[in-house]
Amino acid sequence: MRRVLLFLPLAIFLGLGFFLWRGLSIDPTELPSARLNQPFPAFELASLTEPDRILTEQDLKGAPALVNVWATWCPTCKEEHAYLNQLAREGVTIYGINYKDEPVKARAWLDRYLDPYVASVVDEEGRLGLDLGVYGAPETYVIDADGVIRYRHVGAVDARVWQDLKAVMDAIATGDRS
Amino acid sequence: MKHLLLSLLLLWPLSVTAAIDAYEFSDPVTEARFQELTAELRCPKCQNNNIADSNSPIASDLRREVYLMLEAGATDQEVVNFMVDRYGEFVLYRPRVNEMTWLLWYGPFGLLAVGLVVVLLVSRNRRRRQSAGPQRELDARERERLNKLLQQDKDT
Known part of the structure; x- marks a missing residue:
């Protein structure tokens, strides 16, 4: 018994060491999404490119798609924009949420850097962003044909992130077929 | 000694408020609840700050949301639930008691x-x-x- 007790500090040290080591590879800025597997929040917002048209969450339904939260004030959005254009050319459906931005600037940006979005809504107040739990642009969501949020990525979309998003979209597609 | 004390007193910060927006509250009780709630909700972007102290745009949005909800008659619990629904348990500086x-x-x-x-x-x-x-x-x-x-x- 006594001898076993002698090893207690070592055991505590190893336990602590394990948790601290695990902590090194956890990204504290990555929050679990509270909206996962829930329907896309309801909204009624004007289209960015056709200001007279009002879009709602119903317009996102129909097929699995990406919903990208972006703004002209966000440098990382610019970084990922070319990749989104490429995805759009490959036939991926991408919707845009122009988050807390000025529509005039946003339209100029899309003219200049091309528009990968099937449609963009103007979320000038950030209300939709708030309902989605957006805490920093860019964010990209995968929604299924019923408009349910299946995945969320915070940060730029690049080839590596796309692999994750694509896996989710493929899983949705096979799930729908069966 | 007296001089030292005096100079120390002069160095004492008189006010330590950080929030910058000016909200008009209908009554002091609501204002107190607002202060309490914003001090207990964590800012999702600027971690390790509560939304009362943070200057980030998201924190000011959340403050506005708390203000509007309180003025509309929401209970503290409703405000907290609203935030947790959107940002997860992460926003609570005082975590709920569960498994x-x-x-x-x-x-x-x-x-x-x-x-x-x-x-x-x-x-x-x-x-x-x-x-x-x-x-x-x-x-x-x-x-x-x-x-x-x-x-x-x-x-x-």
Whole structure:
């Protein structure tokens, strides 16, 4: 018994060491999404490119798609924009949420850097962003044909992130077929 | 001394408010609830700041949301639920008590109990060892050595 007790500090040290080591590879800025597997929040917002048209969450339904939260004030959005254009050319459906931005600037940006979005809504107040739990642009969501949020990525979309998003979209597609 | 105290007093910060927006509250109670809530909700972007202290756009949006909800008559619980629905349990500086957080809430008391048990065991062990059997008497040689050592101390 006594001898076993002698090893207690070592055991505590190893336990602590394990948790601290695990902590090194956890990204504290990555929050679990509270909206996962829930329907896309309801909204009624004007289209960015056709200001007279009002879009709602119903317009996102129909097929699995990406919903990208972006703004002209966000440098990382610019970084990922070319990749989104490429995805759009490959036939991926991408919707845009122009988050807390000025529509005039946003339209100029899309003219200049091309528009990968099937449609963009103007979320000038950030209300939709708030309902989605957006805490920093860019964010990209995968929604299924019923408009349910299946995945969320915070940060730029690049080839590596796309692999994750694509896996989710493929899983949705096979799930729908069966 | 008086000068030192005076200068220290002058260095004392008189106000430590950080929030910058000016909201008009319908009554002081609502204002107090607003202060309390914003101090307990964590800013999702600028971590380790509450939304009351943070200047980030998202924190100011959330403050506005809390303000509007309170003025519309929402309870504290409704405001907290609203935030948790959107940003997850992460936004709570005071986590809820549930299966996930039992260790967090009660762990320290468990550790305290373990510590108490260890202290009790150790002290009981020691007492038993002290009371166990009469101590052996010193034999002649040992006594002589002890005396010598005591003598040494006296000399110095």
